[in-house]
Amino acid sequence: MAEPILEVRNISKSYAGVQALRDVSMSVAPGEVRCLVGENGSGKSTLIKTIGGAVVADAGEIVIGGTSFGSSVHPVEAIRHGIQIIYQDLSLFPNLSVAENISLNGMIEQSRRLANWKEMRRIAQDTLDQLDENIDVDMPLDHCSMAQRQIVAISRALTQGAKLIIMDEPTSAITAEDVSRLFKTVRQLNAQGVAMVFVSHKLDEVFEIADTVTVLRDGQKVGDYPAQELDEDKLTFLMSGQNLEFKPFTFDPEAEGAPLLLETRALSLRDQFSDVDLKIYGGEVVGLTGLVGSGRTELALSLFGLNPADHGEILVDGKPVKITGPQDAKRYGISYLPEDRHGQGLFEDQTIADNVVVTVIDRLREFLGLVDNRKREGVWRQWIERLRVKTPSAQNMVSTLSGGNQQRVVLAKWLAPEPRVFILDGPTIGVDVVSKARIHDVVQELARSGIGVLVISDEVTEIMQVCSRALVMQEGRIVAEFKDLQSVDGSEISKVIAREENAEVVS
Numbered sequence: 001m002a003e004p005i006l007e008v009r010n011i012s013k014s015y016a017g018v019q020a021l022r023d024v025s026m027s028v029a030p031g032e033v034r035c036l037v038g039e040n041g042s043g044k045s046t047l048i049k050t051i052g053g054a055v056v057a058d059a060g061e062i063v064i065g066g067t068s069f070g071s072s073v074h075p076v077e078a079i080r081h082g083i084q085i086i087y088q089d090l091s092l093f094p095n096l097s098v099a100e101n102i103s104l105n106g107m108i109e110q111s112r113r114l115a116n117w118k119e120m121r122r123i124a125q126d127t128l129d130q131l132d133e134n135i136d137v138d139m140p141l142d143h144c145s146m147a148q149r150q151i152v153a154i155s156r157a158l159t160q161g162a163k164l165i166i167m168d169e170p171t172s173a174i175t176a177e178d179v180s181r182l183f184k185t186v187r188q189l190n191a192q193g194v195a196m197v198f199v200s201h202k203l204d205e206v207f208e209i210a211d212t213v214t215v216l217r218d219g220q221k222v223g224d225y226p227a228q229e230l231d232e233d234k235l236t237f238l239m240s241g242q243n244l245e246f247k248p249f250t251f252d253p254e255a256e257g258a259p260l261l262l263e264t265r266a267l268s269l270r271d272q273f274s275d276v277d278l279k280i281y282g283g284e285v286v287g288l289t290g291l292v293g294s295g296r297t298e299l300a301l302s303l304f305g306l307n308p309a310d311h312g313e314i315l316v317d318g319k320p321v322k323i324t325g326p327q328d329a330k331r332y333g334i335s336y337l338p339e340d341r342h343g344q345g346l347f348e349d350q351t352i353a354d355n356v357v358v359t360v361i362d363r364l365r366e367f368l369g370l371v372d373n374r375k376r377e378g379v380w381r382q383w384i385e386r387l388r389v390k391t392p393s394a395q396n397m398v399s400t401l402s403g404g405n406q407q408r409v410v411l412a413k414w415l416a417p418e419p420r421v422f423i424l425d426g427p428t429i430g431v432d433v434v435s436k437a438r439i440h441d442v443v444q445e446l447a448r449s450g451i452g453v454l455v456i457s458d459e460v461t462e463i464m465q466v467c468s469r470a471l472v473m474q475e476g477r478i479v480a481e482f483k484d485l486q487s488v489d490g491s492e493i494s495k496v497i498a499r500e501e502n503a504e505v506v507s
């Protein structure tokens with residue numbers, strides 16, 4: 001076998017109490033495409049950063065092209081030896097041109113004093129030609145799409161003599177179509193002898209592109225596997241260490257004599273949704289699906305008072321109520337987990353505990369407006385334990401948590417007011433399969449505790465896995481209901497969503 005381009009041996013790294021990597025080794029051969037996979041927080045980014053010199057490992061050895069750098073390699077040395085890391089932020093200059101972004105680092109690297117514009121453009125053009133890419137080299141970078149920027153970052157890597165390009169979750173920011181183009185580029189580079197390490201937690205992508213798969217779990221390496229020996233179930237098992245069987249959730253409100261918590265009658269809002277009759281019983285998980293733009297989010301927002309309806313009725317515990325703002329909704333025990341969690345979810349620069357209690361802080365005030373610290377601690381402790389947020393301390397910044405754990409803090413925050421009806425809009429968008437399964441468990445646990453849950457999702461599989469009943473919306477109307485999800489096939493729901501089937505109340 002050819003000498004590896006890169007070998008990391010027994011790398012360990014901890015951040016203030018968090019063991020991000022423990023004794024991890026990995027080797028990359030010339031010309032291979034390797035995927036580095038693991039659930040959020042498993043240490044993928046940390047491993048790459050130690051390779052690129054952005055993070056110094058506590059122990060271990062990095063060997064590039066046969067040369068050992070001990071436990072820490074200087075970023076310039078890594079580049080000189082042909083290792084190029086493309087981090088998620090791409091590290092490009094938005095106000096420089098495509099040509100400058102591609103060529104500048106290489107020229108600086110060669111210690112050129114004067115930028116030769118003609119040569120700079122030529123280098124950029126040649127590199128883009130080599131990749132069969134048609135991007136105007138004079139275009140300012142901030143006019144480029146995300147996908148084009150990735151190509152610029154790859155081109156920049158090539159001008160600096162990359163033998164190995166490592167990309168950290170490049171596909172999370174681009175569309176499916178751009179993903180296939182990116183993969184085409186990856187294959188092209190590969191054919192030219194450039195090795196790639198590709199970080200992802202999306203299984204279908206892994207199978208599309210990888211020769212070899214390295215799996216991390218909780219900062220440790222599980223193993224290296226030829227891609228053709230794996231399938232989705234095996235890989236999910238390796239990532240999580242458990243068989244994530246989905247547990248169907250059946251609940252028949254009538255048979256159980258469940259309380260009707262929330263009801264709408266002919267609820268309408270001009271140009272958004274009309275004649276919506278919706279019932280949510282305590283103890284059930286109702287799925288609400290449909291195409292983007294079918295009115296699901298608008299309806300949910302109106303139940304939370306953020307987008308009040310203009311016709312029809314909302315009843316809580318059988319009594320008509322007016323919900324004209326979130327304060328009303330909260331008073332009636334309705335909580336809402338928004339779709340856009342970066343905008344409305346967490347305060348990144350505050351502690352985990354503060355993020356959990358923010359929704360109930362008014363309730364925790366004594367006279368003079370001071371917060372009762374004992375009560376406050378009671379609240380965050382309870383929710384961090386119930387949702388099993390994995391952290392050494394609730395006083396850590398929320399930004400130190402992995403994505404899946406941040407998502408649990410968001411849930412904790414909206415659960416702290418102890419809602420009776422909980423509406424979740426896209427609760428697992430962007431989280432890996434393992435965190436997703438855990439969030440599904442939490443949702444079902446909430447229902448078992450008597451809460452009425454409404455889950456909005458694009459994904460029929462998610463609806464099938466987490467809900468007991470499902471509704472489909474089309475153009476602002478509820479057009480189908482699946483009362484017992486155990487007795488239907490997901491494809492029937494998909495057909496209604498895609499309007500291949502006449503809409504009617506089914507099952």
Ligand SMILES: Nc1ncnc2c1ncn2[C@@H]1O[C@H](COP(=O)(O)OP(=O)(O)O)[C@@H](O)[C@H]1O
Nearest residue numbers: 015018020040041042043044045046400401402
């Ligand atoms: N700068 C940091 N400070 C503290 N903890 C960190 C830092 N960066 C990462 N971590 C922690 O290290 C672990 C691994 O994180 P990371 O390498 O980003 O995982 P991945 O890329 O697989 O999602 C996580 O628990 C994360 O919270």
Ligand SMILES: [Mg+2]
Nearest residue numbers: 044045046168
């Ligand atoms: Mg990462």
